[in-house]
Amino acid sequence: MTDTKNTRVGFIGLGIMGRSMAGHILAAGHPLWVYNRSREKAAETLAAGATWCDTPAAVAAQSEVVITMVGNPSDVEQVWLGADGVLAGARDALLIDMTTSSPELARRLAAEAAQRACRALDAPVSGGEVGARDAKLSIMVGGAQDAFDAALPLLQLMGANIVRQGEAGAGQHTKMCNQIVIASTIMGVCEGLAYGKAAGLDLPTVLKSIGAGAAGGFQLSVMGGKIIEGDFAPGFFIEHFVKDLGIALAEAQRMQLDLPALALARKLYTGLVDQGHSRLGTQALFKHYEARS
Amino acid sequence: MTDTKNTRVGFIGLGIMGRSMAGHILAAGHPLWVYNRSREKAAETLAAGATWCDTPAAVAAQSEVVITMVGNPSDVEQVWLGADGVLAGARDALLIDMTTSSPELARRLAAEAAQRACRALDAPVSGGEVGARDAKLSIMVGGAQDAFDAALPLLQLMGANIVRQGEAGAGQHTKMCNQIVIASTIMGVCEGLAYGKAAGLDLPTVLKSIGAGAAGGFQLSVMGGKIIEGDFAPGFFIEHFVKDLGIALAEAQRMQLDLPALALARKLYTGLVDQGHSRLGTQALFKHYEARS
Numbered sequence: 001m002t003d004t005k006n007t008r009v010g011f012i013g014l015g016i017m018g019r020s021m022a023g024h025i026l027a028a029g030h031p032l033w034v035y036n037r038s039r040e041k042a043a044e045t046l047a048a049g050a051t052w053c054d055t056p057a058a059v060a061a062q063s064e065v066v067i068t069m070v071g072n073p074s075d076v077e078q079v080w081l082g083a084d085g086v087l088a089g090a091r092d093a094l095l096i097d098m099t100t101s102s103p104e105l106a107r108r109l110a111a112e113a114a115q116r117a118c119r120a121l122d123a124p125v126s127g128g129e130v131g132a133r134d135a136k137l138s139i140m141v142g143g144a145q146d147a148f149d150a151a152l153p154l155l156q157l158m159g160a161n162i163v164r165q166g167e168a169g170a171g172q173h174t175k176m177c178n179q180i181v182i183a184s185t186i187m188g189v190c191e192g193l194a195y196g197k198a199a200g201l202d203l204p205t206v207l208k209s210i211g212a213g214a215a216g217g218f219q220l221s222v223m224g225g226k227i228i229e230g231d232f233a234p235g236f237f238i239e240h241f242v243k244d245l246g247i248a249l250a251e252a253q254r255m256q257l258d259l260p261a262l263a264l265a266r267k268l269y270t271g272l273v274d275q276g277h278s279r280l281g282t283q284a285l286f287k288h289y290e291a292r293s
Numbered sequence: 294m295t296d297t298k299n300t301r302v303g304f305i306g307l308g309i310m311g312r313s314m315a316g317h318i319l320a321a322g323h324p325l326w327v328y329n330r331s332r333e334k335a336a337e338t339l340a341a342g343a344t345w346c347d348t349p350a351a352v353a354a355q356s357e358v359v360i361t362m363v364g365n366p367s368d369v370e371q372v373w374l375g376a377d378g379v380l381a382g383a384r385d386a387l388l389i390d391m392t393t394s395s396p397e398l399a400r401r402l403a404a405e406a407a408q409r410a411c412r413a414l415d416a417p418v419s420g421g422e423v424g425a426r427d428a429k430l431s432i433m434v435g436g437a438q439d440a441f442d443a444a445l446p447l448l449q450l451m452g453a454n455i456v457r458q459g460e461a462g463a464g465q466h467t468k469m470c471n472q473i474v475i476a477s478t479i480m481g482v483c484e485g486l487a488y489g490k491a492a493g494l495d496l497p498t499v500l501k502s503i504g505a506g507a508a509g510g511f512q513l514s515v516m517g518g519k520i521i522e523g524d525f526a527p528g529f530f531i532e533h534f535v536k537d538l539g540i541a542l543a544e545a546q547r548m549q550l551d552l553p554a555l556a557l558a559r560k561l562y563t564g565l566v567d568q569g570h571s572r573l574g575t576q577a578l579f580k581h582y583e584a585r586s
Contacts, residue, residue, distance in 0.1 A: 103492065126506045140502045163502045165494060173492040174502050181485035181508035187554040188477025192470040195541065198548045199396070199466040201458060209433045209456045209467050213419045214529075215474035217510015236507075248488065255491045257582070260557055261480040268553075289550070 007154065010034070010063030012056050012079055012086070013099070014041045017125075018069035020132035021098070023048060024157045025067075033062040037070075056082070057089030065094045065154060072243055073101040080109050093118050094150055098139070100124040100240075102247050103169035103176070104254070106142060110168035119147040122168060124175040125159065128235050136160040140178075142170035176248040183245055183265035185219040186285055192220075193227055194289035203228045223283040232284040239278035242269045300447065303327070303356030305349050305372055305379070306392070307334045310418075311362035313425035314391070316341060317450045318360075326355040330363075349375070350382030358387045358447060365536055366394040373402050386411050387443055391432070393417040393533075395540050396462035396469070397547070399435060403461035412440040415461060417468040418452065421528050429453040433471075435463035469541040476538055476558035478512040479578055485513075486520055487582035496521045516576040525570075525577040532571035535562050 007030050011022040014036040022045050026032050032050040035058070036042045046052055053059045056079045060066050066086050068079050076099050080086045086095060095113055097106065097120070106122035113120035121143035131137040137159035141148055148164045155162045165174045192215070196206045207228070211221055226232070245266040252259045268288050277284055300323050304315040307329040315338050319325050325343040328351070329335045339345055346352045349372045353359050359379050361372050369392050373379045379388060388406050390399065390413070399415035406413035414436035424430040430452035434441055441457045448455045458467045485508070489499045500521070504514055519525070538559040545552045561581050570577055 126503070126508075128507070138502055138506050161502065161505065163498060165498055165502065170492075170494060173489065173494055174499050176492075177485040177489045177494070177499050178503040178506065178508045180488055181481040181503065181513060184477045184481025184484060184554065185508065185510065185512075188474040188481070191477060191552045191555055192474035194550060195473055195545055195548075195552065196466065196470045198550045199463075199469075199544070201463060201466055201470070205456060205458055206467050206470050209431055209454065209458065210419070210471040210474065212454065213431050213471065214421075214511050214515075215419075215471045215478065217478065217512065218507050219478075219510065220474060222507075251492070252488055255488075257487060257491045259484045259488065259582075260561075261477065261554060262484055264553055264557060289552075 006030070008033070008062060008064045009154065010059035010066040011045070011050070011069070012036070012059055012066065013069035014045055015069070016129055017132040019044055020129070021067070021069060021158045022050065024135050025154065026050060028157050033059045035059045055084035055089070056086045057084045060086045060089035060093060061091070063093060065096065065151065066090060067096045067098055069098045071099070073105050073247065075099070076101045076105060076109070081112065087112055087116055087118070090116060090118050094147060095120045096123050096151055097121070098123045098125055100175050100244055101172055103172040103251055106172045107169040110143060119144065119150070120168065121147050121151055122171040123151070123155065124171055126175065126178055132158070139163070140165050140171040140174035142166055142168050142172060173251070176244070176251060179241070179244045180248050180259065180262050182219065182282075184261040185217065186223060186282055187261070187265055187268070189219045189224050190227065190286045190289050193224060193286065226281070226283045227286045232280045232287070234279060234281040236282050237278065238269055238272055238280055238282055238284060241282050242266065242273055242278075245269065299323070301326070301355060301357045302447065303352035303359040304338075304343070304362070305329070305352055305359065306362035307338055308362070309422055310425040312337055313422070314360070314362060314451045315343065317428050318447065319343060321450050326352045328352045348377035348382070349379045350377045353379040353382035353386060354384070356386060358389065358444065359383060360389045360391055362391045364392070366398050366540065368392070369394045369398060369402070374405065380405055380409055380411070383409060383411050387440060388413045389416050389444055390414070391416045391418055393468050393537055394465055396465040396544055399462040399465045403436060412437065412443070413461065414440050414444055415464040416444070416448065417464055419468065419471055425451070432456070433458050433464040433467035435459055435461050435465060466544070469537070469544060472534070472537045473541050473552065473555050475512065475575075477554040478510065479516060479575055480554070480558055480561070482512050482517050483520065483579045483582055486517060486579065519574070519576045520579045525573045525580070527572060527574035529575050530571065531562055531565055531573055531575055531577060534575050535559065535566055535571070538562065
């Protein structure tokens with residue numbers, strides 16, 4: 001893999017983000033084999049020159065590096081460990097799961113990969129659709145240093161901030177840190193704006209006062225701005241966020257760590273899912289407060 | 294007050310922030326009369342040319358503009374409405390309370406001021422000691438437009454981001470928005486870092502991955518950095534933050550607005566006060582999680 005132009009790459013999971021990421025790999029000149037649960041979502045990538053395979057195992061059989069970017073930990077498990085899964089087809093390959101998934105599963109996959117003479121990395125991302133499209137993702141990587149070094153040229157095609165965080169699982173743990181910080185921050189943004197609205201303040205004027213100080217940050221500026229405009233369209237779906245918060249809470253529980261604000265955020269978001277808001281963006285947490293004001 | 298160099302100013306409350314703010318007013322050439330509950334804290338300001346008065350009323354009797362910067366709403370009430378208070382001495386003056394205090398009290402003070410032919414503004418600040426020293430405070434102002442216009446030249450000596458938020462009380466309400474956003478954001482920062490620490494991650498490396506993305510902001514970068522260094526020295530005292538959160542919760546309750554994350558933050562911070570941590574900085578919320586990990 002020193003000549004990165006000729007790395008044979010497999011990509012599994014061609015959702016909105018995966019499609020952009022696979023596109024960058026193709027654009028760099030790598031031959032690409034792909035699989036997706038529903039084949040129609042692969043159309044764009046196939047038109048750009050990728051080759052379809054009928055199973056994850058078939059993708060892996062063709063590839064030196066296999067990247068997976070699917071939905072839930074159970075999807076990851078199926079795609080890697082199923083009868084037609086990546087590990088059934090991989091030989092001496094570097095396997096990279098970029099799904100946001102459980103740290104525990106990441107460690108298990110790394111161990112299973114090692115038993116088949118493969119190397120594995122967990123490499124979840126942040127930056128969303130825009131980050132994927134612009135190849136500006138932040139990529140948080142767990143796994144052995146030599147596997148990280150080997151993967152880096154490919155990861156650099158997709159991301160701008162690529163950091164090895166430690167051994168297997170450390171990438172997923174870091175992503176959980178990210179989601180935990182966001183979970184409470186967006187609650188604070190929603191509560192602050194709900195309070196301001198109830199108090200009769202002009203919210204854009206409030207942002208002029210508080211946006212650049214100690215309350216300032218991405219969630220207040222970007223998500224706060226969307227809330228004020230009544231824009232609840234998804235940058236990141238509530239249903240995916242609830243999944244991530246569930247993983248984080250389960251891991252925290254395993255570590256006997258009590259995270260009450262995270263638990264509260266998950267409760268509020270689960271309430272929104274119950275009200276049919278799972279396909280809105282995370283800033284739609286504001287609806288919880290609106291309904292009560 | 295069109296010739297701002299000659300405005301006779303009174304300043305009551307020479308704590309760490311008030312001292313810096315009064316210093317900027319003196320440095321601009323205004324004659325200054327001062328009062329502070331404990332006289333020794335006035336020494337620096339008196340040495341710089343201010344004149345001591347024995348009561349708030351005596352300060353107000355000398356001043357066209359009176360600024361108060363004291364501790365709690367009850368202090369504000371005493372300083373403005375007490376027998377020797379500002380309103381007992383003020384004549385045709387512009388009265389500005391820059392304490393973080395209750396919006397309800399701000400409205401009451403404005404009404405009381407109007408009955409004595411005075412104008413009042415609530416103008417709490419954010420930016421802390423550093424902002425006060427560098428005259429870079431964000432100042433959130435409530436009150437009539439003409440009073441704001443009259444006060445602006447003086448406020449500009451102390452702040453860099455001065456915004457009129459509406460009528461009496463709106464400045465305090467805006468400051469509450471600021472504190473409400475911070476309350477949950479710092480919980481998220483502490484929970485994310487506590488999780489990372491429990492997971493065995495290297496926290497400075499975690500910040501490299503998550504510091505510039507959707508979790509990013511002042512609390513994560515500045516307070517997160519201090520937490521990682523074990524620096525719990527006060528930028529802003531926990532005891533003052535607990536006071537502010539109490540005001541915000543009381544106002545929310547009055548507006549029948551349920552803010553569970555704010556309530557949780559106040560509960561956790563109150564627990565730290567009970568453990569003797571009231572004089573640490575707000576980032577010491579991390580100690581709550583450390584004690585449980």
